[in-house]
Amino acid sequence: MRIRRDTLLVFIALVVAPTVAAYAQWAAFGLPSVAAETSAPPDVDMPTGFPAWLRIHHYVNLFFLIILIRSGLQILADHPRLYWNVHCTPGTEWLRATPIEVPTDRVWTSKNDSRHLSPWIGLPGYRHTVGMARHWHFLSVLFWVGNGLIFVILLFGTGQWRRLVPTSWRIVPEAWSIFVHYATLHMPPEPNGFYRYNALQQLAYFSTIFVLAPLAIATGPSMSPAFTNRFSWYPRLPGNRQIGRSLHFLVMVAFLGFLVVHVAMVSFTGLVRNMNHIVIGTDDGRRLGIYLGLLGIVVVAAFNGLANWAAWRRPRTIQHIARAIVTPIMKRLLNDAAPEAEFPRDQISPFFWPNGKLPTSDEWTTLNADDFKDYRLKISGLIENPVELSLDEIRAMGVKSQVTLHHCIQGWSGVAAWRGTPMSKLIDLVRPTSDARMAVFHSFGEGLEGGLYYDSHAIENLRHPQSILAYEMNDEPLSALHGAPLRLRVENQLGFKMVKWIRAIEFVESHKDFGEGEGGYNEDHEYFGEQANI
Numbered sequence: 001m002r003i004r005r006d007t008l009l010v011f012i013a014l015v016v017a018p019t020v021a022a023y024a025q026w027a028a029f030g031l032p033s034v035a036a037e038t039s040a041p042p043d044v045d046m047p048t049g050f051p052a053w054l055r056i057h058h059y060v061n062l063f064f065l066i067i068l069i070r071s072g073l074q075i076l077a078d079h080p081r082l083y084w085n086v087h088c089t090p091g092t093e094w095l096r097a098t099p100i101e102v103p104t105d106r107v108w109t110s111k112n113d114s115r116h117l118s119p120w121i122g123l124p125g126y127r128h129t130v131g132m133a134r135h136w137h138f139l140s141v142l143f144w145v146g147n148g149l150i151f152v153i154l155l156f157g158t159g160q161w162r163r164l165v166p167t168s169w170r171i172v173p174e175a176w177s178i179f180v181h182y183a184t185l186h187m188p189p190e191p192n193g194f195y196r197y198n199a200l201q202q203l204a205y206f207s208t209i210f211v212l213a214p215l216a217i218a219t220g221p222s223m224s225p226a227f228t229n230r231f232s233w234y235p236r237l238p239g240n241r242q243i244g245r246s247l248h249f250l251v252m253v254a255f256l257g258f259l260v261v262h263v264a265m266v267s268f269t270g271l272v273r274n275m276n277h278i279v280i281g282t283d284d285g286r287r288l289g290i291y292l293g294l295l296g297i298v299v300v301a302a303f304n305g306l307a308n309w310a311a312w313r314r315p316r317t318i319q320h321i322a323r324a325i326v327t328p329i330m331k332r333l334l335n336d337a338a339p340e341a342e343f344p345r346d347q348i349s350p351f352f353w354p355n356g357k358l359p360t361s362d363e364w365t366t367l368n369a370d371d372f373k374d375y376r377l378k379i380s381g382l383i384e385n386p387v388e389l390s391l392d393e394i395r396a397m398g399v400k401s402q403v404t405l406h407h408c409i410q411g412w413s414g415v416a417a418w419r420g421t422p423m424s425k426l427i428d429l430v431r432p433t434s435d436a437r438m439a440v441f442h443s444f445g446e447g448l449e450g451g452l453y454y455d456s457h458a459i460e461n462l463r464h465p466q467s468i469l470a471y472e473m474n475d476e477p478l479s480a481l482h483g484a485p486l487r488l489r490v491e492n493q494l495g496f497k498m499v500k501w502i503r504a505i506e507f508v509e510s511h512k513d514f515g516e517g518e519g520g521y522n523e524d525h526e527y528f529g530e531q532a533n534i
Helices: 005-029 052-078 130-158 171-183 199-219 225-230 241-268 271-279 288-313 315-334 362-369 391-395 423-430 521-525
Strands: 377-381 387-389 400-407 413-422 438-446 452-458 467-473 487-490 502-508
Touching: 005 171, 052 130, 052 241, 052 271, 052 288, 130 199, 130 288, 130 315, 171 199, 199 241, 225 315, 225 400, 241 271, 271 288, 288 315, 387 391, 391 467, 413 423, 423 467, 452 521
Parallel strands: 377 502
Antiparallel strands: 377 387, 400 413, 413 467, 438 452, 438 502, 467 487
16 A cells, blocks of 8 residues: 555644644643543433433444445455546555556556455455445445434434533543543543543544534535536535545545544443443443343344355345345436536546457457448437448537546546537437337447447437537547547446447347346446446
8 A cells, every 4th residue: 555645744744743742741741630530420411321222323333334334445446546636647646555556568447457355354355346345335325324314313302412512612622631641541530431421532422423424425426427517516525526535535444443442442441331331221240231242243244244245146136136225216316417517628637547448359450440431330229210320420410529527437537528429419310219218339349257348328318418429539539448439428427338439329128128137238247236327
């Protein structure tokens, strides 16, 4: 793992500076005083103990948070680089979780750059599993967010918020005094958590619930092409899409740090008593809380093992479960988020990651050698007017130019200028029948598992003004590496839906009418979700 020096220095300063200040205060003035704590609640209105609903939500939160972190790490491994800029040029990343520097002497695609993760760490582990990792991530995030919303409602509805929400600025100097003790390896007087927390605990729990969790939720949509193209101001809140992705990662690191420190402090300050508090809701010295708590951890571990098994042995089942649960919710949230955002030309990226397997067929090689003069795009299927069109005929149908942000499912992005023919012009020309609902785009290129690549789109989505068959990129004819002679641009979708090296278009009634019936090559072979605007 490599972190840029300037970013590393900032992170070190954020951690080291408070610790140095704590030691300086201890050396100059001694340890600050901390009020002795009692076992009784200081206020009759202060809630005591942990009700059953809170204990259940505490466990459910842990359950889904572990799945979120493991699947999130797997998603990161598919493009193990984090940037502060939206262009994702190799060498500009602030974090590189791979030993590989992008070679300059050969084609290096973003798939080549993905990394292996052990299934002990990532869910499901191993390479090229971003589709399955996303299913687990989105499934768990829906339940995690739902659990969190119910928790917050109950927190304020029952008065338990008084234990967590600071009501006076006095908590800041009190928390600092306790931090000085911890940082200099001195244990301050500890309160009984059944009745109240110390000031630093309270700030930590408050920040985790009301800062980190909302930040995790808010940075997620900054990586959705449909959402950010419709609301172009949204990714500018953090700065750009890649800053949102980096913040999403840092929030995960913060959650992990909180878990480690939280478990350590629970152990150091009275494991038996603390486990009874949060597991069975009593304040005594029985060991029942520990036994049940360990059983709960075993259940979490067992489910994660089952999730890994299901991802490799029953991937189609997981894909269909995600389609049944996640897709309807995301369609409701994103279907109206039609792309609108465009970029000024001075923001075109200096580097645009290539991806996909360059065609090797004799047909494409011959056409490429002659600048595709003999190329014909065959359009067939459920249409009234089947045609075969040359590039000149396609260009004559109309021109649309746009400068847009490309979102790859692996995580990288890039801004490019595209020129092509609006898909609506081709649709009007071929006149799909009333039964036609989708268009399948067949490629000259092969997929990773062998066989020619293909993907599909709803006709309705293809009629959007920014859906084009592109034949130019950055004012130059489309290069072989980036999809010549034609590639699809549908700006509210992730990159794998934008088929390169297009050979033919076929209009069909349903995604079940071709391939394995899941919607496209990656949906069929790598279990990607068909809702590709997230």
